[in-house]
Ligand code: CTP
């Protein structure tokens with residue numbers, strides 16, 4: 001591993017990976033979150049590190065151990081993840097957003113535990129900032145990769161995210177019906193402006209290696 005870490009094609013390149021879900025506090029004991037184990041993101045961070053990149057892994061609340069040679073920054077909320085991402089992106093050339101970021105957070109966090117009373121309870125929610133779009137605005141030269149988890153029209157939605165967030169690549173996977181969450185394998189289709197690459201159905205660690213190699217190839221083609 002030491003050899004892989006020192007001699008790879010991404011030596012001298014700093015990459016940032018966001019991973020896992022975020023927790024948006026409702027009150028001191030409850031959160032809103034997304035289903036995400038963080039496994040794919042941790043595997044991507046490890047695979048990029050093995051190609052020689054210097055890694056900052058910004059992790060939401062997950063129970064995974066830190067891959068070797070990776071600098072891990074733990075965060076809770078979407079806003080924490082945004083701040084950590086902006087700080088890390090300032091030194092980076094590659095940014096990969098695998099995190100399942102909450103799209104909404106409670107408009108207010110109750111200072112004390114909410115006690116149950118009526119039969120129904122409504123929560124007012126506010127939109128969170130889009131991390132990839134915000135990082136892109138501040139750092140137009142970054143090579144940026146997003147993920148898209150969709151239940152339908154996978155490639156169309158991925159292509160839409162590629163354009164809207166001005167990314168170089170979107171790795172799309174189909175979710176729902178027991179696919180992708182908390183399992184060790186996945187199916188990824190990588191969407192770029194001019195092409196689509198089907199990485200097939202494989203263990204997340206294997207897909208992460210294939211994706212890291214594709215990222216390295218494209219990044220190095222643009223930055224020889
Ligand atoms: N993402 C982000 N910040 C957010 C929401 C999403 O950076 N607040 C990133 C994710 O990490 C992922 C990509 O955007 O890489 C796509 O996330 P996804 O939830 O599929 O897209 P959204 O733009 O949130 O659209 P929607 O949930 O409505 O499909």
Ligand code: CA
Pocket residue numbers: 101102103
């Ligand atoms: Ca979303």
